[in-house]
Amino acid sequence: MAQPVVAPARPKTSSRGSDFSPLLREIKEAGLLERRTASYVIAITLNVALLAATWAGIALLGNSWLQLLLAVPLAVFTTRAAFFGHDAGHQQISKSRKWHDWLGMLHGDLLCGMSYGWWNDKHNRHHANPNHTDKDPDVGEGVLVWTLEQAEGRTGLHGWLSRNQARIFFPLLTLEGLNLKVSSVTFLLGKRSCRQARIELGLMAAHLGLYFGALFLIMSPGKAIAFAALHHALFGLHLGSVFAPNHKGMEMPDDDSNWGHLEKQVLTSRNVTGGLATDWLMGGLNYQIEHHLFPSMPRANLRFAQPIVQSYCERIGMPYVSTGVIESYRMGLGHMHEVGSVLRSEHAARGI
Numbered sequence: 001m002a003q004p005v006v007a008p009a010r011p012k013t014s015s016r017g018s019d020f021s022p023l024l025r026e027i028k029e030a031g032l033l034e035r036r037t038a039s040y041v042i043a044i045t046l047n048v049a050l051l052a053a054t055w056a057g058i059a060l061l062g063n064s065w066l067q068l069l070l071a072v073p074l075a076v077f078t079t080r081a082a083f084f085g086h087d088a089g090h091q092q093i094s095k096s097r098k099w100h101d102w103l104g105m106l107h108g109d110l111l112c113g114m115s116y117g118w119w120n121d122k123h124n125r126h127h128a129n130p131n132h133t134d135k136d137p138d139v140g141e142g143v144l145v146w147t148l149e150q151a152e153g154r155t156g157l158h159g160w161l162s163r164n165q166a167r168i169f170f171p172l173l174t175l176e177g178l179n180l181k182v183s184s185v186t187f188l189l190g191k192r193s194c195r196q197a198r199i200e201l202g203l204m205a206a207h208l209g210l211y212f213g214a215l216f217l218i219m220s221p222g223k224a225i226a227f228a229a230l231h232h233a234l235f236g237l238h239l240g241s242v243f244a245p246n247h248k249g250m251e252m253p254d255d256d257s258n259w260g261h262l263e264k265q266v267l268t269s270r271n272v273t274g275g276l277a278t279d280w281l282m283g284g285l286n287y288q289i290e291h292h293l294f295p296s297m298p299r300a301n302l303r304f305a306q307p308i309v310q311s312y313c314e315r316i317g318m319p320y321v322s323t324g325v326i327e328s329y330r331m332g333l334g335h336m337h338e339v340g341s342v343l344r345s346e347h348a349a350r351g352i
Helices: 017-029 037-061 065-089 097-112 116-128 156-163 165-173 176-189 195-218 221-246 261-267 275-281 288-293 299-316 325-339 341-349
Strands: 271-273 322-324
Touching (some): 037 065, 037 195, 065 116, 097 195, 116 195, 156 341, 165 221, 221 325, 261 288, 271 288, 271 325, 288 299, 322 325, 325 341
C-alpha cells in the first residue's frame, strides 16, 4: 500500500506488544483507567440542560430570523452529546455494557439523530487498525482519497473532487451532519431483523419527528428549513473538525507492517495542543494518542495521561507527534493536497 506523503520518522527498533506493558502499568498506578461515573452524570445532566435551554430560547424568540443565531449553541451542545455517545461506545462511563448501550442510543439516535450501532461498528474498526486503507473505514476510498493509489484513474466528478479535496475539505464537512443520518439509516435498515436496530430506528424516528415537529411548530417553513440546514452544517463542521486533524498525514501501515499495539497507535496518531479552550471544543479528543492507546480511559483523564505517555515514548525512542491546531490542519490538508497532485498534473497536461 502507498505510504503517506507526510509521516514521522520510524523508530530505529521495531516495537512489540511488550513495549506497551510498562506504560500500561504506569497508567494504572496513576489511577487514570478508573471510571469517573459521577463526573459523567454531572456533565451529561449539564449538557442536556443546556440543550433544553437552547430549545426554550428558540421557542421564546418566536417566528424570527434571530432564531438562526441559536443554531450555533445547538450545534455545539449536539456535538457534546455525540462525544458522550462516543464514550459510551468505548465503555468509559460505567461498569455495565447494557447502560452504555442505552446511553449511547439515547445520545446518538435520540439527541443527535445518528445510529449508535453504526458509529460503534465503524469507530471500533478504526481503532483496531488506524490509518490502514484496507481495514480502517475512515481512510477507505470514498468522496475523499488518502493515498496515491486511491486517487489513480479517477475521472469526472470523482476526479474533480480528488484534485481539489484539500481546498473543499471544510465546505464538505458542512454536509457531514446529513451524511451521518443517511449512513445511519442505511446501516440500520440492513440490520432491521436485529432487536437493537429496530430500537435505534424507533429512536431516530422519534428524533426526526420531535426535531422537525418543533421547528415547524415554532417557525415558518422557510425559517425552519434554514435553521435545520444551518444547525446540521455547523454540527458537521464542528464534529468533523474535531476528528479530522488526529490521523490525516500520519503513518499509514499496510499488511506487511509488523507493529505492536504501541507502535500502531502512536505512529498513526497526532495530538493537538492549544490550552483549555482547545481541550473543551475538541472534547479532550485532541489527546488522540492517549485515547488510542487507552480507549476505555475516561475522556477527562486523557490530558493527565499525556505527559506520562510522551515521557515514555521519549525514553524508548518512539516518535510522538504533537502540534498546534493550525499546524495540525496544515499537515492534514497538505497530505490531501499532495495525494491529488498526480491528477492535477494529468488534468493540466490534457489542457482541460
